[in-house]
Structures are given as structure tokens and as C-alpha cells.
């Protein structure tokens with residue numbers, strides 16, 4: 634299976650419950666950003682996400698309130714680098730006790746000192762390790778030598794210790810598709826649980842030269858889609874068709890909401906300048922979802938992010954019996 638059965642079922646149950654109660658829009662994932670401090674300064678990362686001070690981190694109680702307020706079954710802990718958050722154990726315990734699933738997005742450098750032997754493996758905890766290429770590329774993107782080797786070592790140790798462990802890779806202009814396939818092979822070699830592949834988002838604060846145009850995204854994802862059946866890639870076939878330019882989808886920014894040190898961020902974690910809200914109700918009711926779904930905004934023109942479109946890809950598939958069967962077969966394979 635692509636994901637453990639409990640995780641897949643929790644999403645399916647949530648979707649059914651929301652739709653039966655007549656909700657057209659609802660979050661399935663909350664991206665929690667407890668801090669904007671990081672031990673790396675990667676080239677494709679928005680500057681504000683790795684330059685914050687630890688002292689400005691969010692209190693655990695506020696983060697758990699955000700989890701409760703939005704009701705999403707999946708909590709993506711990112712940042713910044715979440716293993717630097719001193720209260721990470723308390724936060725994870727608070728989320729798991731609520732029956733939610735955690736995806737801990739990390740560069741892996743501190744897993745041995747901040748996670749192993751401190752936060753035990755759990756069917757509710759998935760480590761999502763950032764690797765943007767093989768050794769030379771990843772160390773270049775991370776601006777530091779040795780990051781790739783350390784991350785690979787941490788994946789091995791995490792699997793030996795029984796943690797669900799996934800890789801997460803971003804495709805940039807310079808990314809060679811054969812290297813993405815090498816990463817997929819590495820997942821098999823390391824006995825990791827899968828890999829998520831997304832095109833990079835063009836942040837305003839980052840050098841534009843490294844990002845793909847829409848045509849380049851389509852070209853690279855056509856090639857990725859061709860080899861995808863051989864590997865444990867955790868993006869649905871419909872999402873890959875969308876990324877390859879073979880189908881259009883509306884955005885569903887409300888499916889992945891974002892809580893940050895500045896408050897709830899509208900409309901999604903990628904767009905700057907559309908506002909932050911202190912309370913959930915204000916964020917949910919005041920954001921013009923219809924506008925952001927349309928993808929007409931300039932900031933959406935080149936966006937093909939998993940967080941915005943995977944929900945729409947699944948909804949589209951489930952409109953037909955054939956699509957539902959294809960989706961179920963994909964979930965159960967690998």
C-alpha cells in the first residue's frame with residue numbers, strides 16, 4: 634500500500650463525513666509551522682522560512698488549538714526545521730492523542746539527537762525527509778557539503794528503528810529527470826516507504842532562475858509519469874497527469890491550510906501578500922476561496938503544487954467508477 638491502511642482510511646472517512654454533511658470545502662491537511670528557524674538555508678526555500686529566531690516560536694497550546702479548530706485528520710509539521718522546535722515531543726504527543734496523523738517534514742540532520750529515542754515510532758507518525766537530488770545536487774541545493782550523506786544515514790537508521798519514512802523531492806529547472814528516477818531507486822534500496830515529487834514553487838523572495846516554466850513542468854512530469862508505475866511514488870496518477878499537462882484541475886487551497894507564527898495564512902502556504910488571520914473563523918470565512926480556486930491570480934500561474942491540487946485530483950477521479958477503481962488500485966499497489 635502507498636500509505637498504511639489507517640492513514641488512508643482516516644482520509645476517506647473524513648472526506649465522506651464532510652461531504653455527507655454538505656461541506657463543499659474542508660481541510661484534510663493542516664501545515665503547522667511552529668518556527669521559522671532552520672539549520673540550513675536551501676536555495677529554493679523562501680527566505681522568511683529559515684531566518685526567524687527560535688525565541689519567536691509558537692507555543693504548543695496555540696498549535697494544538699489550531700489543529701482542533703480546523704479539524705483536519707493530517708498534521709504536517711514543517712517550518713523552519715521542526716526538529717529544532719524544543720517542544721516537539723509534547724506537540725507530537727498532543728496530536729497523536731487526538732487520533733491525528735503527523736507528517737514531520739525534516740532535513741533529517743538532527744533526527745539522531747532530537748527524535749530517535751525521544752519520540753517513539755508510531756503508526757501515526759511519518760518522517761518526510763527532504764532530498765532534492767543525489768549527493769552533488771542535494772548538497773548544492775542545501776548549500777552545504779555532507780547533507781546528502783547524513784540524510785541517507787538517517788533514513789537507514791529511521792527504517793531500522795521502525796519509523797515510517799518517506800522522501801520528499803522538489804523538481805527545479807536544473808533537475809535532471811534521470812536523477813529523480815535515481816531517487817526513486819534509492820527509496821527501494823533504503824527500504825523507505827515512498828517518495829513525494831513536486832515542482833518547485835516560484836517564491837518572490839528566491840532567485841527566479843531556478844524555477845520551471847509551465848511547459849518545463851509538463852515536460853519533466855511527462856517523463857516522471859512514464860517511470861512512476863515502477864516506484865513507490867506518493868502522488869496519485871491523476872495528479873501526475875495534471876503535473877504533466879494532460880488534464881486541468883481547479884485549485885483546492887482550503888484542503889491544505891497553513892498555520893504560521895503570523896497566524897492563519899491565506900490562501901495557502903505559498904502565496905505572500907494575501908493576508909494572515911488571527912482566528913480560524915475569520916480566516917475560513919473571509920478568504921475568497923472561489924477566487925483562489927480559479928487560479929487567475931498571477932501568483933498561481935505556474936503553480937502545480939501537490940498541496941493545492943491533490944484533493945482536486947482525487948475528487949475528479951471519484952466522479953467516475955473507472956476513476957475510483959484506478960485510484961483504489963493505485964492506493965493498494967506497491
Ligand code: SF4
Nearest residue numbers: 884886901933936941
Ligand atoms: S494555485 Fe498554488 S499558489 Fe495558487 S492558491 Fe493554489 S496552491 Fe496556492
